[in-house]
Amino acid sequence: MSFKKFIPKPIRRIALRMLNHIQLLNYYFKDMNRYSKHSFDFSNSKAKRHHETDLIYYYHKIEKGLSLPNPRIGFGQKVVNHLLSILNHYIKQYGWDNVSIAALNTLYSYYYFNEKNDLRLNELLNKLEELSKTIDAISRPTVGGIDEVKKVDIDKSNIDFKEFAFSRYSIRNYAPGNVSIDLIKEAVYIAQKTPSVCNRQPWRVYVYSNEEDKINILKYQNGNVGFGDGASKILIVTSELKDFRGPRERNQSYIDGGMYSMSLIYALHSLGVGSCALNLAVSPQTETELKNTANISESEVLIMMIAVGNLPKKLNVASSPRRAVEDVIAIN
Ligand SMILES: Cc1cc2nc3c(=O)[nH]c(=O)nc-3n(C[C@H](O)[C@H](O)[C@H](O)COP(=O)(O)O)c2cc1C
Known part of the structure; x- marks a missing residue:
């Protein structure tokens, strides 16, 4: 006989609500601990990723400033000095890579912008030249700073996005055969164009093709019954907490990761x-177990899984009707 039967329904409801609150508090507490352990400002020791993200954070302030309609001559010199100082440390520790070169090129762009406007920052130029001596000039990419784009070139991309968006469905029926890793790489390449806060690109995509791996991973996901095992590949999108800083960015990893996932789905x-898309709304315990199984580090937050497969010639999809525009728009 169930003990529950003897407790009146209203009391059971109150007890359940209290339990949910306690659980919610516990989850938030765990999320907070993880954020403070790994994110930039709180973490006690800094990994290479922290330093990378710091460079991006500061050089983005400069590239953004340079892209404004009328940048102020000599703007942001405090930021420039700080960027120069952290770039020096970075080079000593890790050497040149895409991030440090982009930072250097951005500083050069800043110098040339000012020079064009008759402000010669000779000390800055000397420091940049000194730093540049240590790069292999031939392999130095030119990324960083500003790019000039023309409206005609932007307008050239005239896909019918409405038709494209309306022809995407969540696919839960897959034709046999593998989706090649090259196609996944191409989709990831396209999705890399996703905007992110200060261009920090915190996402990572894990790809699982092996039958055993897919089964082991899918068992932690509650919405794939009846179709997950037919997928050619299972992707897991995560977001790196080391890329975020301060209390206000506590939810930013989910925003950037969610935007990236949408791009990836459209790219596919x-x-x-x-x-x-397969939700990863899981408890902290399930999250840890999944991460251990899938080899994902503790510093990443889980955004979602994505089941991927070939399209059959004909298939049923859920209608999933949308709310009316009037229901979601607030015109003020
Ligand atoms: C974050 C997220 C998690 C989702 N999780 C699941 C899931 O676990 N199982 C599933 O079958 N569909 C899942 N979906 C798919 C949604 O049900 C689907 O996107 C929605 O009904 C709209 O339909 P459409 O994608 O065909 O336009 C998820 C979608 C998102 C964005």
Whole structure:
């Protein structure tokens, strides 16, 4: 006989609500501990990723400033000096890579912008030249700073986005056969264009193709019954907490990771590959178990899984009707 039967329903409801609150508090507490352990400002020891993200954070302030309609001559010199100082430390510790070169090129762009406007920052130029001596000039990429783009070139991309968006569905029926890793790489390449806060690009995509791995991973996900095992690949999108700083950015990893996931889903769609987002709304315990199984580090937050497979010639999809525009728009 169930003990529950003897407790009146209203009391049971109150007890359940209290339990949910306690659990919620516990989850928030764990999230907070993880954020403070790994994010930039709180973490006690800094990994290379922290230093990378710091460079991006500061050089982005400069590239953004340079892209404004009328940048102020000599703007942001405090930021420039700080960027120069952290770039020096970075080079000593890790050497030149895409991030440090982009930082250097941004500083050069800043110098040339000012020079063009008759402000010669000779001390800055000397420091940049000194730093540049240590790079292999031939392999130095030119990324960083500002790019000039023309409206005609932006307008050239005239896809019918409405038609494209309306032809995407969550695909839960897959035709046999593998989706090649090259297609996944191409989709990831396209999705890399996703905007992110200060261009920090915190996302990572884990790809699982092996039958055993897919089964082991899917068992931690509650919404794939009846179709997950037919997917050619299971992707897991994560977001790196080391890329975030301060209390205000506590939720930013989910925003950037969510935007990236949408891009990835659209990119797969553009390549003719079917996909279905799979929620990773899991308890901290399940999260830890999944991360251990899937080899994902503690410093990453789980955004979602994506089941990927070939499109059958004909299939049923859930209608998933949308709310009316009037229901979601607030015109003020
Ligand atoms: C973050 C997220 C998690 C989702 N999780 C699941 C899931 O676990 N299982 C599933 O079958 N569909 C899942 N979906 C798919 C949604 O049900 C689907 O996107 C929605 O019904 C709209 O339909 P459409 O994608 O066909 O336009 C998820 C979608 C998102 C964005």
